Amino acid sequence: METNQKVKKKSRFREVAHRFAQRKMAVVGLVIFACLLLMALFAPMIAKYGEDEQDLANALAPMSAEHPFGTDVVGRDLFSRIVLGSRVSLFVGVISVSIALTVGGTLGAIAGFYGGKVDNLIMRFFDVTHAVPTMILAMCICAALGQGLFNTMLAVGIASCPGYARMVRASVMSAKAQEFVEAARANGASDGRIILRHILPNCLAPIIVQVSMGVAGAILSAASMSFIGLGIQPPAAEWGALLSGSRAFIFNRPNLVFFPGLFIMLTIFSLNLIGDGLRDALDPKMKR
Amino acid sequence: MALLDIKNLTIYYETEDGVVKAVNGIDLQLEKGESLGLVGETGAGKTTTALGILGLIPNPPGKVKGGEIWFDGQDLLKTPEKEMRAIRGGKISMVFQDPMTALNPVHKVVDQIAEMVLLHNEGISKADAQVRALQMLEMVGIPADRANEYPHQFSGGMKQRVIIAIALACNPEMIIADEPTTALDVTIQAQVLDMIRGLRERLGTSLLMITHDLGVVAEICDKVAVIYGGEIMEYGTLEHIYNETAHPYTKGLFGSLPRLDLDVDRLTPIQGLTPDPTNLPAGCPFGPRCPQHTEACDVKPPYNEISPGHFVRCMLFNDQAINTAGKESEE
Numbered sequence: 001m002e003t004n005q006k007v008k009k010k011s012r013f014r015e016v017a018h019r020f021a022q023r024k025m026a027v028v029g030l031v032i033f034a035c036l037l038l039m040a041l042f043a044p045m046i047a048k049y050g051e052d053e054q055d056l057a058n059a060l061a062p063m064s065a066e067h068p069f070g071t072d073v074v075g076r077d078l079f080s081r082i083v084l085g086s087r088v089s090l091f092v093g094v095i096s097v098s099i100a101l102t103v104g105g106t107l108g109a110i111a112g113f114y115g116g117k118v119d120n121l122i123m124r125f126f127d128v129t130h131a132v133p134t135m136i137l138a139m140c141i142c143a144a145l146g147q148g149l150f151n152t153m154l155a156v157g158i159a160s161c162p163g164y165a166r167m168v169r170a171s172v173m174s175a176k177a178q179e180f181v182e183a184a185r186a187n188g189a190s191d192g193r194i195i196l197r198h199i200l201p202n203c204l205a206p207i208i209v210q211v212s213m214g215v216a217g218a219i220l221s222a223a224s225m226s227f228i229g230l231g232i233q234p235p236a237a238e239w240g241a242l243l244s245g246s247r248a249f250i251f252n253r254p255n256l257v258f259f260p261g262l263f264i265m266l267t268i269f270s271l272n273l274i275g276d277g278l279r280d281a282l283d284p285k286m287k288r
Numbered sequence: 289m290a291l292l293d294i295k296n297l298t299i300y301y302e303t304e305d306g307v308v309k310a311v312n313g314i315d316l317q318l319e320k321g322e323s324l325g326l327v328g329e330t331g332a333g334k335t336t337t338a339l340g341i342l343g344l345i346p347n348p349p350g351k352v353k354g355g356e357i358w359f360d361g362q363d364l365l366k367t368p369e370k371e372m373r374a375i376r377g378g379k380i381s382m383v384f385q386d387p388m389t390a391l392n393p394v395h396k397v398v399d400q401i402a403e404m405v406l407l408h409n410e411g412i413s414k415a416d417a418q419v420r421a422l423q424m425l426e427m428v429g430i431p432a433d434r435a436n437e438y439p440h441q442f443s444g445g446m447k448q449r450v451i452i453a454i455a456l457a458c459n460p461e462m463i464i465a466d467e468p469t470t471a472l473d474v475t476i477q478a479q480v481l482d483m484i485r486g487l488r489e490r491l492g493t494s495l496l497m498i499t500h501d502l503g504v505v506a507e508i509c510d511k512v513a514v515i516y517g518g519e520i521m522e523y524g525t526l527e528h529i530y531n532e533t534a535h536p537y538t539k540g541l542f543g544s545l546p547r548l549d550l551d552v553d554r555l556t557p558i559q560g561l562t563p564d565p566t567n568l569p570a571g572c573p574f575g576p577r578c579p580q581h582t583e584a585c586d587v588k589p590p591y592n593e594i595s596p597g598h599f600v601r602c603m604l605f606n607d608q609a610i611n612t613a614g615k616e617s618e619e
Binding site for chain 1: 342378408
């Protein structure tokens with residue numbers, strides 16, 4: 001009866017990391033995203049030119065050794081601007097999704113778990129906000145709060161809350177109907193413990209997918225905001241702003257549109273790969 | 289005093305389509321260390337009774353309309369939710385019917401047992417809880433080297449063992465087992481029943497076994513309560529129920545079992561269906577299906593003690609009653 005055997009326990013983190021590492025595409029995604037993060041971290045060292053260093057004589061220059069991605073209409077080096085802009089774009093994407101997930105996800109989980117009046121109250125409120133298009137709502141919030149990086153993130157975050165609330169609520173509702181939740185209750189677990197330990201871990205798959213897509217959406221939303229003059233203001237570099245600002249030159253200088261788009265795409269792509277890999281790694285049934 | 293003493297428990301589900309009278313005035317006693325089988329068909333109110341004891345009737349629509357549930361000198365129906373949480377799992381734990389879904393798929397089995405230990409032992413360290421969990425696993429016959437696996441890597445019988453290990457982890461005084469073997473195949477059923485019986489004898493835990501299988505009851509219970517339409521129809525020791533069967537419903541249940549010692553060509557099922565709990569008969573709930581139905585059955589039959597410790601709710605035994613006062617005299 002005596003169990004002298006030491007509990008040989010691989011930590012959960014190490015186990016998930018191990019399973020994640022076995023998925024090639026997920027690792028590729030992680031490498032790309034890590035490169036982007038490093039680029040953002042060491043941006044001032046990588047960029048040869050300043051954010052708003054103009055060289056009018058060299059405006060709309062094609063790609064060259066001096067200007068790897070070319071220059072824009074006032075002769076600013078596109079490569080430097082993309083590198084410097086990565087700080088803003090990645091930050092906006094991650095933070096606004098965090099805001100949306102924290103606020104929307106928590107309220108959605110409460111609504112789904114308790115149901116009834118609480119559910120009605122929270123979800124009808126989100127229905128009302130959902131009736132206004134996300135962009136318009138974000139614009140309103142931004143207009144009310146004023147411009148700036150933080151307000152943009154807040155606006156985009158709040159505006160995308162209803163989507164997260166809905167998604168979390170739906171998965172919580174399906175998870176809470178399962179017998180192990182009733183078993184947990186019969187074992188004396190409190191509501192908070194049931195939600196955090198038993199229900200949410202079973203809802204991770206849709207949440208991770210939504211988050212990895214959401215970061216991309218948030219970057220684009222922030223870009224549109226700066227395009228209409230409510231978000232981050234020029235001359236500050238930001239990928240979305242670079243993209244939309246160069247639309248006029250799409251035919252004679254496609255590189256001006258191509259490169260900012262490429263970086264947005266790389267971010268989204270790597271996040272999706274990571275999200276996919278993470279979802280599989282966190283699901284014990286996928287263990288081989 | 290009995291460990292568990294249910295008096296006149298009445299539970300209704302108030303739905304839009306009418307009031308479902310799931311449990312109608314049940315009296316039950318369970319002594320310390322004893323095991324009681326609660327036998328009945330689907331919809332007789334077995335699971336509702338069990339959930340009622342733990343205070344887990346989903347409300348709405350469920351509602352405890354009356355009665356008392358005394359456990360260890362405490363009326364569970366009047367106990368605040370916070371104390372109830374300590375009782376659930378700590379003093380009374382429950383084994384669920386379907387082992388496939390009663391374990392959380394995303395946690396390792398050892399963690400799920402340890403969680404129960406952590407919940408009910410304040411101040412215990414995580415490492416100690418793990419050690420306790422491993423002991424529990426070995427006790428139910430699962431080697432410790434499988435402790436770090438997930439539920440889907442276990443077979444049905446092993447999962448049910450894990451669930452029993454969780455239920456026993458905090459040394460509860462009573463276990464409610466809700467059809468613990470229904471989802472298992474017959475050989476595994478026998479193993480799990482053997483294990484339950486062995487552990488119960490060793491630990492002295494009381495058991496309330498909910499089942500529709502009279503064979504299971506004969507194997508591990510000391511006393512039997514036959515429930516129908518939310519009422520106890522017959523209550524007694526194994527001898528009373530199996531050898532001195534009194535109630536026509538209990539007789540009907542035995543008649544519908546195949547037997548090895550009798551050569552019968554056809555089983556005799558009970559005619560008809562279980563009554564609609566939104567619309568129970570006014571008199572004896574079994575009346576409309578009873579082969580010995582008389583006009584007298586249109587009023588509620590009393591709960592008569594026909595021999596010491598053997599109670600029957602049937603008009604046929606009205607004149608054989610040794611004590612019509614009911615169960616109060618039993619203690």
